Amino acid sequence: MKVKLHVWRQKDKSTPGHLVDYDVDGIEPDMSFLEMLDILNESLILKGEDPVAFEYDCREGICGCCSLTVNGIPHGHQKGTTICQLFMRKFSDGEDITIEPFRAKSFPVIRDLIVDRSAFDRIIQAGGFITVGTGMAQDANSILIPKKIADLAMDAAQCIGCGACVAACPNSSAMLFLSAKSSQLNLLPQGKPEKLKRARAMIAQMEKEGFGSCSNHYECEAVCPKEISVQFIAKFNRDYLAASIKEGA
Amino acid sequence: MSLESKIPAGPLEQKWQKHKDNLKPVSPANKRKFKILIVGTGLAGGSAAATLGELGFDVEVFTYHDSARRAHSVAAQGGINAAKNYQNDGDSVWRLFIDTIKGGDYRSREANTYRLAELSSNIIDQATAQGVPFAREYGGYLDNRSFGGALVSRTFYARGQTGQQLLLGVYSALSRQVGAGSVKIHTHKDMLDLVVIDGTARGIVVRDLVNGKIETFIGDAVILATGGYANVFFLSTNALHSNATAIWRAHKKGAYFANPCFTQIHPTCIPASGDHQSKLTLMSESLRNDGRMWVPKNPDEKRPPEQIPNEDRDYFLERMYPSYGNLSPRDIASRAVKRMCDEGKGVGKSRQAVYLDFTDALGRLGKTVIADRYGNLFDMYDRIVDENPYNGPMMIYPAPHYTMGGLWVDYNLMSNIPGLFVLGEANFSDHGANRLGASALMQGLADGYFVIPYTINSYLVKGKPAAIPLDHPEIKKAENDVQNRINKLLSINGNETPTGLHRKLGKIMWDNVGMGRNEQGLKNAINQIQAIRDEFWHNLKVVGNDSYMNPVIEKALRVADFMELGELIARDALERDESCGAHFREEHQTPEGEALRDDEHFAHVAAWEYNQDKEPIRHKEELNFEFVEFATRSYK
Ligand SMILES: Cc1cc2nc3c(=O)[nH]c(=O)nc-3n(C[C@H](O)[C@H](O)[C@H](O)COP(=O)(O)OP(=O)(O)OC[C@H]3O[C@@H](n4cnc5c(N)ncnc54)[C@H](O)[C@@H]3O)c2cc1C
Ligand code: FES
Numbered sequence: 022m023k024v025k026l027h028v029w030r031q032k033d034k035s036t037p038g039h040l041v042d043y044d045v046d047g048i049e050p051d052m053s054f055l056e057m058l059d060i061l062n063e064s065l066i067l068k069g070e071d072p073v074a075f076e077y078d079c080r081e082g083i084c085g086c087c088s089l090t091v092n093g094i095p096h097g098h099q100k101g102t103t104i105c106q107l108f109m110r111k112f113s114d115g116e117d118i119t120i121e122p123f124r125a126k127s128f129p130v131i132r133d134l135i136v137d138r139s140a141f142d143r144i145i146q147a148g149g150f151i152t153v154g155t156g157m158a159q160d161a162n163s164i165l166i167p168k169k170i171a172d173l174a175m176d177a178a179q180c181i182g183c184g185a186c187v188a189a190c191p192n193s194s195a196m197l198f199l200s201a202k203s204s205q206l207n208l209l210p211q212g213k214p215e216k217l218k219r220a221r222a223m224i225a226q227m228e229k230e231g232f233g234s235c236s237n238h239y240e241c242e243a244v245c246p247k248e249i250s251v252q253f254i255a256k257f258n259r260d261y262l263a264a265s266i267k268e269g270a
Numbered sequence: 271m272s273l274e275s276k277i278p279a280g281p282l283e284q285k286w287q288k289h290k291d292n293l294k295p296v297s298p299a300n301k302r303k304f305k306i307l308i309v310g311t312g313l314a315g316g317s318a319a320a321t322l323g324e325l326g327f328d329v330e331v332f333t334y335h336d337s338a339r340r341a342h343s344v345a346a347q348g349g350i351n352a353a354k355n356y357q358n359d360g361d362s363v364w365r366l367f368i369d370t371i372k373g374g375d376y377r378s379r380e381a382n383t384y385r386l387a388e389l390s391s392n393i394i395d396q397a398t399a400q401g402v403p404f405a406r407e408y409g410g411y412l413d414n415r416s417f418g419g420a421l422v423s424r425t426f427y428a429r430g431q432t433g434q435q436l437l438l439g440v441y442s443a444l445s446r447q448v449g450a451g452s453v454k455i456h457t458h459k460d461m462l463d464l465v466v467i468d469g470t471a472r473g474i475v476v477r478d479l480v481n482g483k484i485e486t487f488i489g490d491a492v493i494l495a496t497g498g499y500a501n502v503f504f505l506s507t508n509a510l511h512s513n514a515t516a517i518w519r520a521h522k523k524g525a526y527f528a529n530p531c532f533t534q535i536h537p538t539c540i541p542a543s544g545d546h547q548s549k550l551t552l553m554s555e556s557l558r559n560d561g562r563m564w565v566p567k568n569p570d571e572k573r574p575p576e577q578i579p580n581e582d583r584d585y586f587l588e589r590m591y592p593s594y595g596n597l598s599p600r601d602i603a604s605r606a607v608k609r610m611c612d613e614g615k616g617v618g619k620s621r622q623a624v625y626l627d628f629t630d631a632l633g634r635l636g637k638t639v640i641a642d643r644y645g646n647l648f649d650m651y652d653r654i655v656d657e658n659p660y661n662g663p664m665m666i667y668p669a670p671h672y673t674m675g676g677l678w679v680d681y682n683l684m685s686n687i688p689g690l691f692v693l694g695e696a697n698f699s700d701h702g703a704n705r706l707g708a709s710a711l712m713q714g715l716a717d718g719y720f721v722i723p724y725t726i727n728s729y730l731v732k733g734k735p736a737a738i739p740l741d742h743p744e745i746k747k748a749e750n751d752v753q754n755r756i757n758k759l760l761s762i763n764g765n766e767t768p769t770g771l772h773r774k775l776g777k778i779m780w781d782n783v784g785m786g787r788n789e790q791g792l793k794n795a796i797n798q799i800q801a802i803r804d805e806f807w808h809n810l811k812v813v814g815n816d817s818y819m820n821p822v823i824e825k826a827l828r829v830a831d832f833m834e835l836g837e838l839i840a841r842d843a844l845e846r847d848e849s850c851g852a853h854f855r856e857e858h859q860t861p862e863g864e865a866l867r868d869d870e871h872f873a874h875v876a877a878w879e880y881n882q883d884k885e886p887i888r889h890k891e892e893l894n895f896e897f898v899e900f901a902t903r904s905y906k
Pocket of ligand 1: 309311312313314315332333334335340341342343344345346347348349350351355391448458460462496497507508509512513515516548552554671672693694695696707709710711712714729876895
């Protein structure tokens with residue numbers, strides 16, 4: 022197979038970027054999308070040119086590093102799949118493919134296709150945790166948790182922190198990310214005591230980072246490689262409201 | 271230098287408690303005065319940073335990733351062991367200990383392994399309290415599954431994403447400390463050297479991956495928790511950026527490297543599909559709870575697997591190891607797979623694969639239960655191979671996965687360089703010659719949450735080391751060395767990319783230092799590695815310069831270190847003239863093809879000392895078995 026790529030190249034944060042065309046030949050259908058980019062990069066290096074900078078690590082859909090917008094869709098067109106797990110057999114021979122970074126005001130470009138997602142870390146640092154010191158825990162079976170609740174918490178906990186939700190949202194909102202983390206913790210008995218405090222702290226940080234607010238477009242759910250449901254956003258809003266009223270905030 | 275393991279005297283069950291009682295803690299008022307530098311935010315480094323920060327030490331933690339949450343621990347799938355005996359199937363600390371010692375083929379320390387088993391339960395409690403959503407039964411109790419090398423069910427799991435969930439627990443604890451200001455985190459910082467002053471570890475030289483700036487951080491102790499080195503094989507189940515640089519650089523500064531040849535090949539991975547392959551994907555060992563491995567009895571079999579009746583199938587693990595069957599340990603299972611393929615019974619296009627079949631389990635339990643247990647793994651298989659494993663068996667083959675070897679540490683997890691501690695997969699401590707499944711997560715978290723917070727005191731009570739100026743000659747020298755290395759890489763301007771040369775190194779390693787090793791092959795490997803290293807330094811191509819995010823420099827630095835480590839692995843394998851665990855010397859096997867240990871000559875840890883341009887020096891730490899007796903491992 023061969024493909025025609027239009028790749029976003031940008032030297033650094035402050036230099037404007039642009040699309041550059043590349044032809045890539047010799048592609049096997051069993052190659053992953055990133056292995057196709059490897060071929061391009063190896064050839065660029067041998068020509069003495071800088072390879073296209075893009076992020077990856079695990080290449081199995083779990084670390085959250087990879088972050089490409091392919092033909093306008095964060096992580097490409099296969100539902101529930103990170104770009105590192107998208108294979109070339111899902112493209113047709115000779116196809117035109119445009120590759121851009123995850124675009125959002127709160128994710129500035131570092132180089133080419135790599136963006137700075139440290140805003141997510143700061144949201145977690147603000148409150149995305151349960152306050153428990155090492156060695157303070159009681160026996161794990163002393164609090165029983167119904168399977169249904171544990172499973173639902175796990176559905177929310179699957180978030181890999183890639184930021185596709187933000188890149189897909191017309192408002193660049195981080196609500197799917199935020200609500201997934203807080204729902205996981207709020208659902209579990211261990212996380213309930215800090216529910217409101219956590220929500221307030223995370224929301225405040227989110228606003229400070231410049232993420233927009235959620236106006237129910239649900240583009241986030243559509244691109245989430247872990248298929249995290251927007252119901253967690255609704256749940257978060259309900260929890261937050263209820264807790265605020267109860268605690269008189 | 272003598273290798274003192276510092277194992278406390280006394281009965282096995284009391285060693286750790288007594289040791290803790292004897293370790294004088296640093297006074298709360300003084301803790302803040304000690305700066306601890308930690309490299310790595312995986313399960314080991316992250317948990318250590320969170321806990322030491324919480325205790326009041328001044329902690330700075332470093333990772334080359336853009337976020338602490340990306341450490342390779344995130345990719346662990348199957349589960350984590352703990353001797354909780356929740357299933358009431360006769361598990362105990364003693365049983366987990368024995369399984370681990372035996373699984374490691376009697377090449378680990380009794381005291382370390384026992385402590386690991388002892389701490390295992392606390393980890394599950396800690397993670398649960400942090401909100402890790404472990405799998406539960408309908409009654410609300412925690413669920414367990416079985417892993418290889420055990421006859422009890424002691425593995426806790428969170429679907430097929432146990433590592434992710436445990437790491438996110440660690441990340442949340444760490445983030446809490448960062449938010450509270452007790453831990454400072456440096457992302458995109460690549461450690462490229464260790465600073466040793468007056469024989470003690472005093473700092474690290476790091477390179478900022480975004481702007482290329484080289485900088486030194488000074489501390490009172492340095493902790494490396496930088497993961498394993500299986501990527502020396504190029505293709506492995508590790509994340510692509512996993513590397514050996516931090517430990518290799520420390521080794522070159524004097525830290526002994528223990529048992530480098532103990533590298534684990536995992537039996538169940540998705541086979542390579544072509545030369546473009548950039549990594550191999552694991553299919554978790556947990557699948558062997560319900561999956562059965564088989565090959566057609568007839569090497570000329572042409573029928574598709576579904577049409578081959580039971581009597582024409584060889585369920586080889588069940589046949590060879592009736593009592594452990596499909597849950598035989600990894601080294602045993604991998605060799606069995608290799609044997610089947612060597613005998614011409616392999617399946618698939620390349621004939622380098624065997625079936626892992628879920629038909630019976632799907633019939634017995636139904637698709638919903640199987641999807642609940644392994645859904646994400648099945649989906650991953652489908653995405654990669656384009657075949658749906660609910661409809662037919664998976665095809666799998668062994669791949670490099672984990673490294674039991676690593677920097678030598680004593681019972682306090684301190685290396686032979688005072689002030690340098692090593693945790694997690696980066697050290698050699700607990701798994702002997704073969705690690706049991708679901709025990710690496712356990713070790714990383716035990717080291718970080720429950721061991722280092724005590725044992726670091728053994729060093730710090732000696733008092734705060736003298737202050738060091740940033741222009742100290744040792745620091746300048748280390749920074750210059752790093753800069754010169756980079757300049758050299760940039761100046762070669764040859765015709766091979768770092769990745770291309772890494773691939774070649776990997777092939778040498780896999781062919782000669784992989785599942786089967788022999789004297790001639792190892793000697794050839796050493797020669798070939800020297801030749802490829804020469805090629806690296808004369809024919810490498812690195813583009814651009816070092817003033818911006820340049821992934822080619824990053825990769826070249828990694829490969830340069832793998833090129834040296836690869837030779838040490840081969841040398842260690844050559845010197846260890848026995849078979850044990852994952853180290854299989856073809857010269858030493860039983861008539862049935864099982865590993866044949868030589869306890870008289872090799873019941874020791876081989877700890878290698880770097881010796882500049884001369885051959886490295888092999889030191890021995892004898893392993894004394896006071897509480898268990900040597901036995902031939904049998905899983906029959
Ligand atoms: C696919 C897969 C599945 C697995 N499944 C299981 C399982 O089910 N159960 C189990 O028990 N074990 C499993 N393992 C093994 C286990 O995941 C690892 O052994 C363990 O997570 C290692 O943790 P760690 O903290 O030692 O290192 P890592 O998690 O690898 O972390 C290393 C850290 O060090 C940093 N680092 C490294 N070098 C440098 C440097 N030079 N400069 C700065 N930072 C650096 C990295 O950025 C990272 O933060 C699995 C392994 C793989 C590959
Ligand atoms: S590279 Fe890890 S999720 Fe894609």
